[in-house]
Amino acid sequence: MKYVLVIAAPLLLVALLAQNWSTSATSTEAEGSAPEDKAIATLAGGCFWCVEADFEKVAGVKKAISGYAGGEERNPTYPQVSSGSTGHVEAVQVTFDPRLISYAQILNVFWKHVDPTDDEGQFVDRGRHYRTAIFYHDESQRQIAEESRQALASSAIFDQPIVTEIRPLKEFYEAEEYHQDYYKNHPIRYRFYRYNSGRDQFLEKAWKDKEDFQVIETRSKSETEYRTPDEATLKARLTQLQYQVTQEDATESPFRNEYWDNKAEGIYVDVVSGEPLFSSTDKFVSGTGWPSFTKPLHPHSIVEKEDRSFFSVRTEVRSELADSHLGHLFTDGPAPTGLRYCINSAALRFVAKARLEEEGHEEYLSLFK
16 A cells, blocks of 8 residues: 555545455557557556656646556456565556657656666555566667666766666556546645655755756757857847846736737747747636746756745746746646646747748647647
């Protein structure tokens, strides 16, 4: 059982034991052919509540499902897996859009949310059924996983050897329904468990000052294509407001900016560098008077920083390459992420759907079909 169930919610434990323990899902074979907008990664990173929650917040991920992989027992139940008798590990199947995020980028996210040096569990959860593993679906995934693991080992991020297994996926069994979306359905219990697990404390220490580090380089376009102009060029190119917002961290007025009410299809790029940041498909009406998005186009295009100005603690968001001040991130957004990227129009330039190919962004046309 998870730590929180034992010490924080005994009544919940009784309720869980009363449920029907038989798994409601059939096994999933290793992926064969898949639609162009769909790919699957199967990953084990300890408590599947946490891994599922982490990946469902990643741009380009469609869904994440908690389950079991790596054992011999067919249709295993949670009590069987947690006893360690089946050989399974808690795992998560991540369905993602490869046009928006690559398998290598999925692994970059994975490494930053686990302890890959622990062979006997993860954080407070002990036992081999909590160990880390990458279950590849085909030869391409195997090669990328091997390269990614080697890159992490060579990076010296961790002092200890990387022990995460890379194994072929034979079968994946969905976990019981009450385990799915646990972080959404039981937010208080989940947050209590996660904090007491020590996961976030470990990760913060391990990746301090390395948030932007990519275990394996995945950028499809070189950084030179999104080069930041020199100071003189910036001042000549940008309006006074654009310069104040992106370079001096200013905030424009609500309801009196260019894109707060823009409903056209297209993408929003950094006004300084042209780097793609957000899509109209993720834009929503927040009522705040600023453009608001549920997620960025790519998981690494936005950098989060603590902002202690104005006698409060907020999360500032900046563009990865140009380091432009964009706005702030809040946790009061709609599904599926629950996030609100509140962005200054002056930090953005809108590229309409009809101009995407002309401006070299044809890869995003598929978002609007």
